[in-house]
Amino acid sequence: MYQEICSKYAPTKDNLIYILHEIQDTHPQHYISEEAVDYIAQYLNIHANHIYGVLTFYTMYSTKPRGKNIIRLCESPPCYIKGSENILRKLHILLGVETGETTKDGEFTLELCACLGVCGNAPVMMINDDVYGDLTEERVEEIITKIRGRK
Amino acid sequence: MSLKRIDLLICCGSGCVSAGSLKIKEKFHEVLDQKGLTSEINIIETGCMGPCDYGPVMVIYPEGIFYKKVTVEDVEEIVTEHFEKGRPVKRLMLQDMDEKTIPAQKDVPFYQKQIKVALENCGYIDPESLDEYIATGGYEALGTVLTTMKPLDVIEIIKNSGLRGRGGGGFPTHIKWKMVHDAVADQKYYICNGDEGDPGAFMDRSLLEGDPHRILEGMMIGAYAMGASRGYLYIRAEYPLAIKRIKMAIAQAHEMGLMGENIFGSDFCFDAEVRTGAGAFVCGEETALIHSIEGNRGNPSPKPPYPAVSGLWGKPTVVNNVETLGNIPTIFRKGAEWFASMGTATSKGTKVFALTGDIRNTGLVEVPMGITLRELIFDVGGGMVGDRNFKAVQLGGPSGGCLTTEHLDVPVDYETLKEKGAMMGSGGVIVMNDQKCMVNVAKFFMDFCVDESCGKCSPCRIGLKQLYEILERITNGEGKEGDIDELIRLGEAVNKLSLCGLGQTAPNPVLSTLRYFRNEYEAHIRDKACANKVCLPLMHFNIHKDKCIGCSLCARKCPVTCISGSREEKYTIHQLDCIKCGNCMEVCPVKAIDKIAGMHPEVVAHKIAEKKALESED
Numbered sequence: 112m113y114q115e116i117c118s119k120y121a122p123t124k125d126n127l128i129y130i131l132h133e134i135q136d137t138h139p140q141h142y143i144s145e146e147a148v149d150y151i152a153q154y155l156n157i158h159a160n161h162i163y164g165v166l167t168f169y170t171m172y173s174t175k176p177r178g179k180n181i182i183r184l185c186e187s188p189p190c191y192i193k194g195s196e197n198i199l200r201k202l203h204i205l206l207g208v209e210t211g212e213t214t215k216d217g218e219f220t221l222e223l224c225a226c227l228g229v230c231g232n233a234p235v236m237m238i239n240d241d242v243y244g245d246l247t248e249e250r251v252e253e254i255i256t257k258i259r260g261r262k
Numbered sequence: 263m264s265l266k267r268i269d270l271l272i273c274c275g276s277g278c279v280s281a282g283s284l285k286i287k288e289k290f291h292e293v294l295d296q297k298g299l300t301s302e303i304n305i306i307e308t309g310c311m312g313p314c315d316y317g318p319v320m321v322i323y324p325e326g327i328f329y330k331k332v333t334v335e336d337v338e339e340i341v342t343e344h345f346e347k348g349r350p351v352k353r354l355m356l357q358d359m360d361e362k363t364i365p366a367q368k369d370v371p372f373y374q375k376q377i378k379v380a381l382e383n384c385g386y387i388d389p390e391s392l393d394e395y396i397a398t399g400g401y402e403a404l405g406t407v408l409t410t411m412k413p414l415d416v417i418e419i420i421k422n423s424g425l426r427g428r429g430g431g432g433f434p435t436h437i438k439w440k441m442v443h444d445a446v447a448d449q450k451y452y453i454c455n456g457d458e459g460d461p462g463a464f465m466d467r468s469l470l471e472g473d474p475h476r477i478l479e480g481m482m483i484g485a486y487a488m489g490a491s492r493g494y495l496y497i498r499a500e501y502p503l504a505i506k507r508i509k510m511a512i513a514q515a516h517e518m519g520l521m522g523e524n525i526f527g528s529d530f531c532f533d534a535e536v537r538t539g540a541g542a543f544v545c546g547e548e549t550a551l552i553h554s555i556e557g558n559r560g561n562p563s564p565k566p567p568y569p570a571v572s573g574l575w576g577k578p579t580v581v582n583n584v585e586t587l588g589n590i591p592t593i594f595r596k597g598a599e600w601f602a603s604m605g606t607a608t609s610k611g612t613k614v615f616a617l618t619g620d621i622r623n624t625g626l627v628e629v630p631m632g633i634t635l636r637e638l639i640f641d642v643g644g645g646m647v648g649d650r651n652f653k654a655v656q657l658g659g660p661s662g663g664c665l666t667t668e669h670l671d672v673p674v675d676y677e678t679l680k681e682k683g684a685m686m687g688s689g690g691v692i693v694m695n696d697q698k699c700m701v702n703v704a705k706f707f708m709d710f711c712v713d714e715s716c717g718k719c720s721p722c723r724i725g726l727k728q729l730y731e732i733l734e735r736i737t738n739g740e741g742k743e744g745d746i747d748e749l750i751r752l753g754e755a756v757n758k759l760s761l762c763g764l765g766q767t768a769p770n771p772v773l774s775t776l777r778y779f780r781n782e783y784e785a786h787i788r789d790k791a792c793a794n795k796v797c798l799p800l801m802h803f804n805i806h807k808d809k810c811i812g813c814s815l816c817a818r819k820c821p822v823t824c825i826s827g828s829r830e831e832k833y834t835i836h837q838l839d840c841i842k843c844g845n846c847m848e849v850c851p852v853k854a855i856d857k858i859a860g861m862h863p864e865v866v867a868h869k870i871a872e873k874k875a876l877e878s879e880d
Contacts, residue, residue, distance in 0.1 A: 112567050124557035128540055132499065161558075168559040168716070169540030171499055187461030188656070188706050189618040189692055204666035225543055225714065230618040230690075231277045231314025231625045240502045244280030244317075 113150040139178035178213040178220035184236040187226040197235040201248040205255050266304040269323040275310025289337040311385030313391015314625040315373050321367050327365035329354040372623050375642050379612045380588030381628045384472035392514040395642030403594035404479050408528040416487035422598035428763040429583030430687045438580050439571035442488040445578035449765040450490040453581045456497035459543040460659030462690030465614040466584035469564035470504035474511035480587030485532050493534035543714035547762045548581040562717045562762035599643040603632030609675035617643045619693040636670040650695035658687025660707045661767030662776030683774040699796035700779040707771035722765030725756035739799040741787035791860035798842040802862040807832045809854035816846035839864040
């Protein structure tokens, strides 16, 4: 799998961020494993410690296995003003996990993130690539139930 | 494309998409299919129309009728009533304050004071269609520039227009261009900074999503002026739609010969590529952004050397913000004089602002520079939500500062805002009502900056954390005399000593709230009271004995069983155990429970006793 992804990009260091994204996105558990890092290091001819440096600098990458769906709730001031704290509390209850944790069934990982740039519809969260705005506790419940039902 | 009877423009900017506009679009396709109307009605997916609060919104031409808050259930009615019978659906139209219906988009108050330059096509054309961009005059400016102008003439026009960077700094665009133009190098780079991270700003996202070709055209004009043949668009990974649209636009431009070799038959060759971030606010800083493109950690580096001298891979590089680029094609089409005729003496043209917070019309607006905050917030923004009063506005995101009612009549331009302690920043306008606690808001911004500090330089890494801890102490009721002076001293130190713009500006929210709301800080520290009852340790709940009917509902709903009493004696909250969840207040059927500002005397006494005990142990 790593070979297939890496070979799409020229073996130059500036492609590192792209490669990491693609490897993480295609992994069912949305993370970058040690083997992946080793493979990339070899492919780009750079040190693994450089990759870890980059990997841990950017918040979107994870070195730990995560759920099938990544929920990223915006914790920036415009969303906070519009009540994102209540949404977070609701998500804790609905999912039964704390921030940063994955549900037991491996369906969801709950994360907080900086501004998603949809502040006109605050509070906002992203689940994978989809943005959900104007959140209320009821709407959050609907969304989570719907995704759970997709299994 | 054949001409059709009706054009239906559906806003598919991220705001409206998050409110469900894609489902509405699908439903329209489905209903029109069923009714065999597809040959008569054109469905166009546009970029952001601006009024996110009304979303999902749509405009129907030829009349230009504006519908707001449309749902999937409304689609059938729009098709039968409006499209088939020619009777627009009144209940989906906007109503003004006097409940008068406003059918046409051009009459909607939100648009009245706006002048759209960068956002000219946003919400009006299909961003995925190069033809539509060309039909609105797209690539005309590039053609004129490449076939009739010399690079220095191009820079001269930008100089005459007075265009300054829209990303935050407000640095004159022509100076950056001239520096790179004058540099001698085998390769020069042009970078479009689409790493919009300021909480409360979303103009770059909307532009990239809503009018991607405009950004490419702006880039190519700049690249020609400075002699760059390669460009990068660095876009946040949080903006997948913007990335998709810009990639699509690059492919279309290539196919049409508008990008690549010998563009417009000239000697000018240019190619652009998208690079994405991976979640780091600091990458909006130009040196950090360059490191990120190179595949490194996005740590900023000291300037000088400026990117114009040694930028991407050590080559002369210009980094321009998305909105800055969005202005360029129009400046060449309509003339530098036209652009410079708008705005103030030092801030020319228009600026896009993102209105958020407790304001009625949240969304994206473009207004001439020099407009007053009052016009921006009350006329364009429609004033405050509900019957609350305006308290403060945070301009320029976490790097900016807050302004108050006394500043409502100051003109919005780079210099005036700076003088008053705020900044233009990228144009985020976070409006706050009189329910907000400014100490808490400052703490919140500081929390953001602590999270986003890259950690390279100690003033930012350690100083911001210290600032945050002091604020946390104050909002927890543990503030002490001297805290305010310490906040100012530390804030000024971080401002002077930090390496990059993030650290230099991060203390601004604290310093500006201290400047205008010092009394709130003092009340938190001395009186242990949060007047707006936002900081939980500095407020308490109280049951009014004379109103309480002794129903025991509050006691039963209390998660920590800190309420006791009886029907006869009524109920009391044991303040030392209360966690301030507010359940009791919510369930009380007779509204006998109130929030009261200030720490309860019992809690104060307890804290003093605790402290004494600790001291005697020592």
